[in-house]
Amino acid sequence: MSTPIQVAVQPVRFEQADGFTIAGIGGRFSQSSISQIPQLWQRFEPHIGKVPGQVGEHTYGVCCNADANGNFDYIAGVQVEGVELLPAGFQGVELKPQRYAVFEHHGSLDNLKATFQAIWHDWLPQSGEQVAQAPEFERYGKDFDPFASHSVMEIWLPLDRKK
Template sequence: MSTPIDAAVHPVRFEHSDAFTIAGIGGRFTAATISSIPELWQRFEPHIGRVPGQVGTYTYGVCCNADGKGHFDYIAGVQVADGDVVPADFQQVHLKPQRYAVFEHHGSLDNLKATFQAIWNDWLPASGEQAAHAPEFERYGKDFDPFDSRSVMEIWLPLQTRPN
């Protein structure tokens, strides 16, 4: 018997994305150093809207290259049309076509960890879905304010393709 899915962590939609590239400032993190990610965003903020080849106004926080031992790369960036023209000190991640469950996080980033825990520990096991070995990302609109309790951002969880 499956556990009911809590509406607070139910996906707002499922998406299939085409391939795209995110470029920005990145670093390697662990659970012990994750609190340094806001500093990475502060370093990236002056570049938003000025990155050569930037596509659209969304910003992305991409988690990738997890090693299974708690280490992962995080890139604060924007979508770019051509990774060859971005600054040399930027990191890039190329996301392949992928199916995602898209969740919304409401409020400041102070309780973002709880939203991620609810997705991974409550929704995913009860959903019948399986996470894919692909980058997951946060997507922020141009009006997002990390300190505003009314702000909304999206969490895109990569899912394995279902058999036909």
């Protein structure tokens, strides 16, 4: 049995993002089915760069509609101008203007769970920040390789206004 990887994280920046829409292929997941998210990306990958109304080259993994049991919707997608012309089977999610803490994950996605745990269990309780009831997302550059040790992706955690 291998020892869990420990990582230390700090936000690389705080952002006030304008609203935008992400569209792609989505599914409902639980902590026990989270390992199926890569298959969702495999289904979405052939559509990258061909989604009607696509804006930019980044791809996004959006987590939203979480419930008290730890279930959530996940959409592998791209930013779009609107959802009117989406292909069958696609879904969209509108992200409202929001303040975010932005973290970087370095390396392959095999260690992504450790980065999320460090954000939620180490950084957040000590930060004085509060998570907003809004989607969180991962943002991947066009050259991101999920298996490469040199890859970098961002995790955008929505924050409530400081009181």
